[in-house]
Each structure stands twice: as C-alpha cells, then as structure tokens.
Amino acid sequence: MGESRSISETDYFLGLFLLPMSLSLEVSVGKATTIYAINGSAILLPCTFSSCFGFENLYFRWSYNNSDTYRILIDGVVKNEKSDPRVRTKDDDRITLPGSTKEKMNNISILLSDLEFSDTGKYTCFVRNPKEKDLNNSATIFLQVVDKLEEVDNTVTLIILAVVGGVIGLLVCILLLKKLVTFILKKTREKKKECLVSSSGNDNTENGLPGSKAEEKPPTKV
Numbered sequence: 001m002g003e004s005r006s007i008s009e010t011d012y013f014l015g016l017f018l019l020p021m022s023l024s025l026e027v028s029v030g031k032a033t034t035i036y037a038i039n040g041s042a043i044l045l046p047c048t049f050s051s052c053f054g055f056e057n058l059y060f061r062w063s064y065n066n067s068d069t070y071r072i073l074i075d076g077v078v079k080n081e082k083s084d085p086r087v088r089t090k091d092d093d094r095i096t097l098p099g100s101t102k103e104k105m106n107n108i109s110i111l112l113s114d115l116e117f118s119d120t121g122k123y124t125c126f127v128r129n130p131k132e133k134d135l136n137n138s139a140t141i142f143l144q145v146v147d148k149l150e151e152v153d154n155t156v157t158l159i160i161l162a163v164v165g166g167v168i169g170l171l172v173c174i175l176l177l178k179k180l181v182t183f184i185l186k187k188t189r190e191k192k193k194e195c196l197v198s199s200s201g202n203d204n205t206e207n208g209l210p211g212s213k214a215e216e217k218p219p220t221k222v
C-alpha cells in the first residue's frame with residue numbers, strides 16, 4: 001500500500017510540473033466545437049470527465065453564456081464511482097441528464113429538448129473534484145439552433161471531388177488514347193514497311209513496274 005501511495009504521489013508531483021489540468025481531471029465535450037440543431041428538436045450536449053485519482057462528491061455544473069446572459073442550467077454532485085448524479089438545481093424543465101456516471105462512464109451529457117432559437121449560445125460543462133484538492137476543469141461547446149440543416153458544404157465537396165475525379169479520368173483517357181494512337185500508328189507504319197519490303201521483293205521477282213500487274217493478268221486468264 002505504501003508503494004502505491006508513493007507512485008501516485010510521484011504522478012501528482014509530475015502532473016503539477018507538466019500539465020496539472022490534463023494529467024488528472026479532464027473534461028471533454030467531444031471533437032465538434034459547434035453543434036447545429038433544428039428548432040423544436042432535441043439535442044444531446046456531450047460531456048464526460050475523467051480523473052486518474054478517482055473522485056468523491058464531485059461537483060458538476062452546466063452553464064449557458066451568450067453575449068448578454070449567463071445562467072446556470074443544472075448543477076449537482078456525483079457521490080462516487082458507483083452512483084449517478086444527484087441534481088441540486090435545474091433552471092429548465094427541458095433539460096435532462098440521460099447519461100450515467102457509474103462504471104467509469106462518467107457521462108454528464110445533457111439532453112436539451114424543444115429547442116428554441118434563443119438557445120443558441122455557449123454551453124460550458126464544469127467539474128470540480130474535492131478528492132484532488134478541489135481541482136477543477138471545464139469544456140465549452142457552441143450550440144447553434146437553425147430552422148433547417150444545410151448540407152451545402154457537403155455538396156460543394158462532392159462537386160469538387162467529382163470535378164477533380166473527372167479531370168483525372170480525362171487525363172488518364174487522353175494518355176491511354178495517345179498510347180493507343182501511337183501504338184496503332186507504329187503498327188501501321190510497320191505494316192507499311194512490311195508491305196514495301198514485300199512489294200519491292202515482288203517487284204524484284206516479277207520485274208514489276210506499276211503497270212506490270214496489268215500485264216501480268218492476261219497470262220493467268222489464258
């Protein structure tokens with residue numbers, strides 16, 4: 001037991017020196033910095049946390065902020081790794097906590113339903129861990145409520161891809177065609193050479209001038 005304590009203390013010591021926030025208590029709202037959602041629908045604002053040292057009576061809070069308002073949407077406490085969050089205050093009935101904090105899921109995402117255009121703004125997920133001397137951390141995600149989801153970007157990308165693909169295809173076709181044409185030309189030239197050689201050979205044996213063939217024919221007919 002003494003050994004494990006010394007290891008964690010070393011880790012903590014290193015953590016304080018290197019990246020005190022990211023090495024111990026981490027908060028993540030996923031990769032997307034902006035989430036788009038349609039008015040009237042529901043959206044999950046993701047948030048998970050992790051701590052190398054475990055947690056006890058961890059305090060969590062979701063807050064909303066736009067240019068002129070700041071309000072706490074929901075906050076509460078997670079007693080330990082075996083319990084789900086206990087909500088202390090909730091600002092809005094449209095908010096629920098569908099995730100679980102049991103079994104290392106540490107999921108304190110909120111589901112925001114019946115979205116209104118005024119829900120557009122910054123959402124911050126904040127976590128404080130008494131077990132780590134009240135170390136805290138937070139992550140922010142931007143929600144944009146729209147009346148319909150545009151997929152213009154996608155179409156533009158597809159068009160660009162199609163054009164690039166078409167151009168490359170065309171180039172390949174041109175190259176192939178060029179190869180084919182030079183191949184055919186070479187072949188016909190070779191054939192012509194063969195013809196010339198063979199015809200000159202014939203000429204030699206048959207003493208032929210251009211008119212000789214016409215003279216040749218009557219004897220075969222007879």
Ligand SMILES: *[C@@H]1O[C@H](CO)[C@@H](O)[C@H](O)[C@H]1NC(C)=O
Binds near residue numbers: 039040041147
């Ligand atoms: C969303 O907003 C649009 C434009 O204001 C409106 O026509 C539509 O009915 C709204 N949808 C819902 C589900 O509220």
Ligand SMILES: *[C@@H]1O[C@H](CO)[C@@H](O)[C@H](O)[C@H]1NC(C)=O
Binds near residue numbers: 066067070
């Ligand atoms: C809310 O957002 C504004 C603009 O980004 C920022 O200046 C302000 O500090 C934020 N307020 C809080 C309480 O986070």
Ligand SMILES: *[C@@H]1O[C@H](CO)[C@@H](O)[C@H](O)[C@H]1NC(C)=O
Binds near residue numbers: 098
């Ligand atoms: C958190 O929980 C919600 C609801 O169950 C789920 O949809 C979401 O995928 C979970 N997020 C993570 C990162 O596990």
